[in-house]
Amino acid sequence: MTSQPTPPMPAPMPTPAPTCSRCGRPRDTDQLAALAWVSERDERGGLSWLCPDCARTHVRDIEGKLDQSWW
């Protein structure tokens, strides 16, 4: 009786881990943590990611700019 070689498992698609566009931190593999990441369309139509920490800072920046234009 010959043991048949098991067919190789199809390799899971290697998804490029997004990194924070500000601090370069790789996105958390944990799904819950990854949810806190913010995706943004950049000028070239690409998708850029911000880690929760940078997103918070970023939002503050935007609000700061908004405040200035509002006055």
Ligand SMILES: [Zn+2]
């Ligand atoms: Zn970051």
